[in-house]
Amino acid sequence: MAKLRDIAAVCKSKNAGPFELTIDAVFADKDMFEKVKATGVICPQLFVDLYGVKEEDILFTVYDAGLAFKATLPRLVSAGDLGDTDVYGAQQHAPLLEVDVPI
Amino acid sequence: MAEYRLLSTSGILGYGFPEDSIKRGVAMGVDMIGCDGGSTDPGPHYLGSGKTLNSRLAMKRDLRLMLQAAVAEGVPVTIGSCGGAGGEPHLEVMADLAREIACEDGLSFKMATIHAEQDKAWVKAQLATGKVKPMRNAGTLEADAIDRAERIVGCMGPEPYMAALDAGAQVVLAGRSTDPAPFAACAMRGQVEPAPAWYSGKMLECAAAGAIPKGHDCIHVTIKNNGVICEPPNPDKICTPMSLANQSLHENASPNFFQEPGGLLDTTDCSFDAVSDRAAMVSGMRWTPDDQYTVKIEGAELMGYRAITICGTRDPMLIGQSEDYFDLVREATATKVEAMGIGRDEYQLLFRAYGRDGVMAEREPLAASPSHELGILVEVIADSQEMANTVLSVARVSTLHLDFPGRLCKEGNMAFPFSPSDIECGPAYRFSVYHIVEPKDAMEMFPIEYEDVRN
Numbered sequence: 228m229a230k231l232r233d234i235a236a237v238c239k240s241k242n243a244g245p246f247e248l249t250i251d252a253v254f255a256d257k258d259m260f261e262k263v264k265a266t267g268v269i270c271p272q273l274f275v276d277l278y279g280v281k282e283e284d285i286l287f288t289v290y291d292a293g294l295a296f297k298a299t300l301p302r303l304v305s306a307g308d309l310g311d312t313d314v315y316g317a318q319q320h321a322p323l324l325e326v327d328v329p330i
Numbered sequence: 331m332a333e334y335r336l337l338s339t340s341g342i343l344g345y346g347f348p349e350d351s352i353k354r355g356v357a358m359g360v361d362m363i364g365c366d367g368g369s370t371d372p373g374p375h376y377l378g379s380g381k382t383l384n385s386r387l388a389m390k391r392d393l394r395l396m397l398q399a400a401v402a403e404g405v406p407v408t409i410g411s412c413g414g415a416g417g418e419p420h421l422e423v424m425a426d427l428a429r430e431i432a433c434e435d436g437l438s439f440k441m442a443t444i445h446a447e448q449d450k451a452w453v454k455a456q457l458a459t460g461k462v463k464p465m466r467n468a469g470t471l472e473a474d475a476i477d478r479a480e481r482i483v484g485c486m487g488p489e490p491y492m493a494a495l496d497a498g499a500q501v502v503l504a505g506r507s508t509d510p511a512p513f514a515a516c517a518m519r520g521q522v523e524p525a526p527a528w529y530s531g532k533m534l535e536c537a538a539a540g541a542i543p544k545g546h547d548c549i550h551v552t553i554k555n556n557g558v559i560c561e562p563p564n565p566d567k568i569c570t571p572m573s574l575a576n577q578s579l580h581e582n583a584s585p586n587f588f589q590e591p592g593g594l595l596d597t598t599d600c601s602f603d604a605v606s607d608r609a610a611m612v613s614g615m616r617w618t619p620d621d622q623y624t625v626k627i628e629g630a631e632l633m634g635y636r637a638i639t640i641c642g643t644r645d646p647m648l649i650g651q652s653e654d655y656f657d658l659v660r661e662a663t664a665t666k667v668e669a670m671g672i673g674r675d676e677y678q679l680l681f682r683a684y685g686r687d688g689v690m691a692e693r694e695p696l697a698a699s700p701s702h703e704l705g706i707l708v709e710v711i712a713d714s715q716e717m718a719n720t721v722l723s724v725a726r727v728s729t730l731h732l733d734f735p736g737r738l739c740k741e742g743n744m745a746f747p748f749s750p751s752d753i754e755c756g757p758a759y760r761f762s763v764y765h766i767v768e769p770k771d772a773m774e775m776f777p778i779e780y781e782d783v784r785n
Contacts, residue, residue, distance in 0.1 A: 241371075242370075243583040244370060244465060244466075244581075245373075245764060246465060246764060247466060249579070249581070249583060251579045277695070279692070279693060284467075288586060290575075290578070290579065290585045292575045292600060292602060293572070293575035293576045295575075297579055297584070299583040301466075301467040302467070303691055305468075305761045306370070306371070306373050306761065307373030307375065307759065307760060307761065308374075309678060309680070309711060309758075310691070312690065313689060315371055315372075318689050318690075319690060319693065321690070322695050
C-alpha cells in the first residue's frame with residue numbers, strides 16, 4: 228500500500244476554462260503507471276468520493292502517452308465568481324495526495 | 331512536404347523571456363515569430379474592466395524584441411488575444427505599443443489589427459436563431475445576460491490571421507483568439523496540413539511550458555513530414571517525449587480531443603519520440619473538419635463593488651464554532667446596516683476561514699479539524715463602492731467585538747494586522763457568457779483593419 232503522494236511524479240489541479248477544474252496525476256515511469264492503473268483505484272468513482280461530484284459530470288481519461296490520469300469536473304462556481312476560493316484552480320488537488328494505492 | 335519553422339516567445343506576451351533565447355531561436359531559422367497574449371485563467375476582471383493582464387511596460391519589452399527580430403528577418407509576427415482578454419481596449423493598447431516601438435526603433439511594417447469584440451445585437455440575433463450552446467457547466471444564455479455584459483469577445487480561429495497575412499500584413503495583432511490560432515494560421519499558409527499546424531499551435535501557445543525545467547521562455551518548432559519537433563532555444567532547457575505529452579494535460583478538459591473553430595484536433599494516437607537529447611517530435615495527430623463552423627464567445631458582467639478586510643483568530647472557543655459565529659456577525663451586521671437604510675438584499679457578506687476550508691470550500695475533506703488559528707477574510711459585495719465600504723466597516727467591528735457562547739476574550743475576537751484594516755477592491759466581475767455560436771463563416775465576427783507603420 229502506498230499513498231499517491233509518495234508514488235506520483237506530479238499531482239496538480241488547474242482550471243480548464245472558467246467553468247471546469249482539471250486534476251492530473253502523472254507518473255515518472257511506465258512500470259509505476261501500469262501498476263497503479265492495474266489497481267483501478269484512480270477511476271471516476273474516486274473523484275465522486277473525494278470531490279462530491281456526480282459521476283456523469285466527470286470527464287475521466289487514462290492518458291497512456293503521458294503516464295497520467297486526468298479528471299475534469301465542474302467548478303463549484305465559475306472562476307472569480309461570488310464565493311470562489313481559487314481563481315486559477317491551482318490548489319484543489321490535495322485530497323488526491325492522500326489516496327491509498329494497493330501496490 | 332513543406333518544412334515550416336515557428337518561434338513562440340512566451341506563454342503570455344508580457345511574461346518575459348531571456349533575450350538570448352529569442353536570438354538563439356531566430357538563429358535556428360524562423361518563418362514566423364508569435365505569441366499568445368491572453369487567457370481566461372486570471373479570471374473575469376480583465377475582460378470586464380478592459381484593463382490589460384500584464385503591464386504596458388512588460389508587454390512593450392517583449393513586443394520590442396519580437397518586432398526587431400521579425401523586421402530583421404523579414405518574417406511575420408502574429409499575436410493572439412492581445413492585452414490578455416482580447417477586447418477593444420486591450421487590442422488598442424497593443425497597437426499603440428507597436429506604433430510606439432516602431433517610432434522609437436525606426437521600424438516600418440504593414441500592421442493588421444483584428445477585432446474580436448462582438449456587437450450585442452449580433453449576439454442577440456444569434457440567440458434568436460436558437461443555435462447558441464453553452465460550454466460545459468456554463469448554463470443557458472439569456473438575452474438579459476447579453477445586455478448586462480460589460481464586454482463580449484469571440485475566440486477567433488486562424489482564418490482572420492491568414493486573411494491579414496494574405497493581404498500583406500507583417501505584424502498581425504488580434505483580439506481574443508483560440509490560443510493556437512496565431513501559429514496554426516502561419517503554418518497553414520506555409521502549406522502545412524491542418525493537423526500538425528494546429529498541434530504546433532497547441533505546443534507554441536504556452537511556449538516553454540512543454541520544456542523542462544519549467545520557466546517563462548521561448549520554444550522553437552519545426553514541422554516536417556507532418557511531425558511537430560519542439561526544441562527550446564535556451565540551452566538550459568530540453569524537450570522530451572514525456573515533457574511534450576504532459577503539456578497536453580495543461581488547462582484542457584481532455585488530453586486527446588480539442589474542439590477548435592472549424593474542427594476537432596484528435597491526439598489520441600499521437601506518438602512522442604526523441605529526435606535528439608534536446609528535441610522531441612509529436613506525430614500522428616488528426617484533424618476532422620466540422621460541418622458547421624463554431625466560435626466560442628466570452629463575456630463578463632459587473633457583480634458589484636468589493637471591499638475586504640483580513641484578520642485572524644487564535645481563540646480555540648471561537649475556532650470551534652466559527653461558522654455559527656459568522657452567522658451571528660451576519661445578523662448583527664444586517665441589523666446595523668438596515669438602520670442606515672441598507673437592505674439585506676443590497677449586499678453580500680462572505681467569510682472565508684483559512685485554516686479551515688478557505689481554499690477548497692465545501693470540497694474540503696478536513697473542514698471539521700481546523701487548525702490552532704484561523705485566517706479570516708471578510709468580503710462585501712454591494713451595488714456601490716460606498717455601500718460596500720459601509721457594510722464592511724460594520725461587519726469588521728462586529729467580527730472584532732461580537733459576543734459568542736463561552737467567550738473569554740472580552741476585548742476582541744480578532745487580530746487585525748493593519749490600520750486601516752479595510753481595503754477597497756473596486757468593481758468585481760463574473761464570467762457571464764461562455765458559449766458557442768455559429769457564424770456564417772470564419773471571418774464574419776472578426777473585422778480586420780490595416781495600417782502602414784512607416785518610420
